[in-house]
Amino acid sequence: MKLKLMITIFTCLLLWSVMLLSFSNIFKHQLLGATINVASKDFVKPRDKLLGGLLTADFDQDSCLSRYQSSLYRKPSPYNTSHYLVSKLRNYEMLHKRCGPGTDAYKKATENLGHDDDENYSRKSVGECKYIVWVAVYGLGNRILTLASVFLYALLTDRIILVDQRKDISDLFCEPFPGTSWLLPLDFPLMGQIDSFDREYSHCHGTMLRNHTINSTTIPSHLYLHLLHDYRDYDKRFFCENDQSLVDKVPWVVVKSNLYFIPSLWLNPSFQPELIKLFPQKDTVFYHLARYLFHPTNQVWGMVTRSYNAYLSRADELLGIQVRVFSRQTKYFQHVMNQIVACTQREKLLPEAAAQEESQVTNTTKPPKLKAVLVTSLNPEYSNNLKNMYWERPTSTGEIVKVYQPSGERFQQTDKKLHDQKALAEMYLLSLTDKLVTSACSTFGYVAQGLGGLKPWILYTPKKFKTPDPPCGRAVSMEPCFLTPPAHGCEAKKSINTAKIIPFVRHCEDLRHSGLKLVDDTNDEL
Numbered sequence: 001m002k003l004k005l006m007i008t009i010f011t012c013l014l015l016w017s018v019m020l021l022s023f024s025n026i027f028k029h030q031l032l033g034a035t036i037n038v039a040s041k042d043f044v045k046p047r048d049k050l051l052g053g054l055l056t057a058d059f060d061q062d063s064c065l066s067r068y069q070s071s072l073y074r075k076p077s078p079y080n081t082s083h084y085l086v087s088k089l090r091n092y093e094m095l096h097k098r099c100g101p102g103t104d105a106y107k108k109a110t111e112n113l114g115h116d117d118d119e120n121y122s123r124k125s126v127g128e129c130k131y132i133v134w135v136a137v138y139g140l141g142n143r144i145l146t147l148a149s150v151f152l153y154a155l156l157t158d159r160i161i162l163v164d165q166r167k168d169i170s171d172l173f174c175e176p177f178p179g180t181s182w183l184l185p186l187d188f189p190l191m192g193q194i195d196s197f198d199r200e201y202s203h204c205h206g207t208m209l210r211n212h213t214i215n216s217t218t219i220p221s222h223l224y225l226h227l228l229h230d231y232r233d234y235d236k237r238f239f240c241e242n243d244q245s246l247v248d249k250v251p252w253v254v255v256k257s258n259l260y261f262i263p264s265l266w267l268n269p270s271f272q273p274e275l276i277k278l279f280p281q282k283d284t285v286f287y288h289l290a291r292y293l294f295h296p297t298n299q300v301w302g303m304v305t306r307s308y309n310a311y312l313s314r315a316d317e318l319l320g321i322q323v324r325v326f327s328r329q330t331k332y333f334q335h336v337m338n339q340i341v342a343c344t345q346r347e348k349l350l351p352e353a354a355a356q357e358e359s360q361v362t363n364t365t366k367p368p369k370l371k372a373v374l375v376t377s378l379n380p381e382y383s384n385n386l387k388n389m390y391w392e393r394p395t396s397t398g399e400i401v402k403v404y405q406p407s408g409e410r411f412q413q414t415d416k417k418l419h420d421q422k423a424l425a426e427m428y429l430l431s432l433t434d435k436l437v438t439s440a441c442s443t444f445g446y447v448a449q450g451l452g453g454l455k456p457w458i459l460y461t462p463k464k465f466k467t468p469d470p471p472c473g474r475a476v477s478m479e480p481c482f483l484t485p486p487a488h489g490c491e492a493k494k495s496i497n498t499a500k501i502i503p504f505v506r507h508c509e510d511l512r513h514s515g516l517k518l519v520d521d522t523n524d525e526l
Contacts (some may be wrong), residue, residue, distance in 0.1 A: 052086075065298050066298075073308060082278060084278055085279065092154075093178060109252070112251065129160060132253045132255060145447065148286055165184060168415065199226050199235065204225075204226055205237075206231070216249075221250075223254070241268050262286070263517060283477040286450035294451070296428060303406075303421065307425070307429055316369045318372050319344070319373045322377070322430055322436070340382060340437070351399050354395060368399055376427075406425065430452070431452030437472065449480075460510065483515050485498060486498065487514075
């Protein structure tokens with residue numbers, strides 16, 4: 001009896017073990033399958049959320065979703081980040097943490113402001129912490145380009161960048177540096193004065209040079225750099241090597257600019273070796289800096305992702321068209337519409353509409369290719385006309401063209417929170433397209449092409465309300481244009497062609513006789 005009971009118990013245990021083993025194998029198989037599926041997705045769309053080391057992993061992901069999610073919406077970057085740039089950024093982050101707002105170093109540095117009358121001031125040590133304050137002026141595109149320019153200058157000169165937060169900067173971008181802030185505190189001693197800083201301000205760099213009130217022994221507590229489009233030759237000497245040795249001794253520098261002045265930093269012999277190490281591929285400067293600095297806030301990122309998922313994600317190809325008309329009249333212009341159609345069809349970016357007699361339905365088992373067109377403009381008429389053109393007649397290629405415009409605000413409304421948030425979202429959406437058409441001399445377009453690493457087709461500026469011929473041309477570089485660079489060499493007594501000083505600085509395609517831009521000097525096209 002006992003033997004039968006023991007045999008029964010042993011049999012039950014054996015069956016139970018077999019069942020457990022079977023369940024275990026099934027679970028392992030399912031787990032392995034899930035792993036393979038995830039791996040397959042990663043293989044199809046590799047994701048490098050730190051962008052080749054450009055970004056640090058030291059942030060809370062939920063606080064700024066765009067920082068680590070942007071790689072999900074972009075193709076893998078063909079432009080490598082240099083190890084030297086990565087190292088430089090990590091070192092800068094540590095310096096900013098030691099010197100930024102709230103630190104003893106910052107408190108000590110602000111105490112020295114306004115002590116220029118102290119005869120011993122020029123001999124006081126400022127320690128390792130020197131600062132550059134960026135003041136927000138002009139429109140959003142200008143602000144983004146100048147902020148990138150000022151940050152690069154800060155990297156080159158070991159200064160701490162602090163940004164004017166009185167406008168909507170914190171509603172647009174997340175903090176870029178971990179464990180600290182780049183926002184200039186509202187109790188900054190010069191806060192009540194900086195709006196009035198202009199070319200005639202007594203501490204303006206150009207004015208001090210003109211009046212001979214700055215030299216190696218007379219160093220002010222702060223200096224104002226007037227780098228706006230109306231700057232004088234004295235102001236432009238900021239870019240010269242000899243003048244940089246003076247500026248470097250000033251603990252506080254305040255900047256107002258509406259220019260992407262990075263090309264002129266490359267013309268400075270003292271900066272050039274460092275810049276070449278930071279950016280071996282010279283037309284990637286804004287591309288790398290923008291991906292590091294400019295992460296849309298969760299509210300703006302929501303606008304980007306909702307628009308992308310609803311209107312763009314299912315397309316086989318994305319074309320971005322950015323339309324900016326520089327005119328006091330904000331109305332629709334037919335010659336601009338003609339230019340858009342001429343450019344996109346001439347360059348094979350959009351198919352032509354089929355002739356009316358060819359308009360017929362054809363049966364096919366293969367679904368037609370879907371091309372999504374993202375249009376950004378203050379006027380909705382341009383996108384509406386494109387939409388109607390492809391609605392009324394089929395395309396000659398059989399492709400389906402879907403046109404989408406997120407907003408049509410009619411008027412630029414700088415410093416209105418929602419307007420600027422929409423503008424940033426649209427810049428970002430344009431940067432996610434496969435091909436891009438932009439308007440000449442538009443900082444909005446420059447930001448989009450730089451963020452996306454795209455070489456756009458540029459719509460040339462119309463003259464006398466006529467469509468240019470040719471209507472557009474392909475840019476050789478994705479870098480923004482320095483629209484009004486210095487016309488004089490630092491030691492020259494007359495104007496020189498600064499575009500011929502070094503091989504990787506050229507005149508811009510959309511401003512051929514004055515603007516400067518960086519190009520890759522290894523490019524075969526050059």
